[in-house]
């Protein structure tokens with residue numbers, strides 16, 4: 519549905535308030551030709567209303583010739599910021615960057631965060647943003663879940679469809695996403711409301727079954743039939759099934775990069791204002807499908823890079839695959855049972 523300027527500005531006001539943006543601070547807004555004009559306009563007005571010093575940095579796009587679609591997450595790692603010393607200097611000297619372009623999984627993002635600058639990613643359409651304005655309660659709930667995950671050594675996931683996979687964890691940090699940045703050096707993504715860690719290198723073994731209705735990203739399709747992945751020593755060794763498996767296999771082969779088959783982040787969704795069915799109501803190119811990554815009770819695994827948390831893998835191929843109806847055990851505690859988050863596990 520259309521969103522009014524007033525509603526979008528009010529949404530940004532709340533997100534900037536939660537992100538502790540104060541008068542006199544520097545807010546840099548990173549944008550590109552794909553940035554939604556209402557999102558950009560409202561972010562600019564809202565930052566000024568907060569009394570911030572606002573800079574807009576628009577960068578020309580890249581990677582068109584490398585990606586096989588227009589999805590922003592279809593080719594990761596190199597961004598329009600790569601090698602741009604002038605823009606990087608400006609962003610490092612900002613208190614917060616509103617990333618309306620998408621830097622995810624880029625070395626530049628890590629570099630800017632290390633300077634203490636906050637980065638908030640927001641590239642979903644305005645109506646998705648206003649539906650998923652974050653709350654302090656979202657933050658408390660995801661942080662409570664992270665207390666368990668960050669101490670854990672194993673994650674074991676099963677499902678009626680046949681998933682039975684075990685991940686050794688603990689070598690990488692736990693990442694909480696709750697859609698605002700209240701501390702220096704923090705990255706977050708609006709919309710979100712989920713948490714994850716990365717499997718230890720070589721520490722993933724078992725079978726993952728992508729069941730009918732589970733979602734493949736960045737394809738933004740609901741699997742029409744089962745896809746069975748055999749995982750051993752941290753890598754997907756086979757992808758079996760029907761046409762969806764063939765499409766997934768060919769998509770990954772196109773990158774000609776063995777690291778594309780490595781296990782990346784693993785975690786679960788905790789956002790009640792995001793839904794499994796939302797993607798079915800959108801043209802695929804209208805959204806990067808954050809509802810699919812965030813909906814309450816999903817188990818989301820991903821393949822490819824782990825440089826986001828200091829790992830060595832920078833492959834441009836990244837799939838996020840949220841599954842329904844899974845049971846997720848972290849050490850001996852069940853945190854999600856049959857696709858339902860068990861909050862009592864985090865008390």
Ligand SMILES: O=c1ccc(O)c[nH]1
Nearest residue numbers: 695707710811820838
């Ligand atoms: O918010 C996000 C979005 C994509 C991703 O791969 C991780 N987190």
Ligand SMILES: [Fe+2]
Nearest residue numbers: 783820837838
């Ligand atoms: Fe991902």
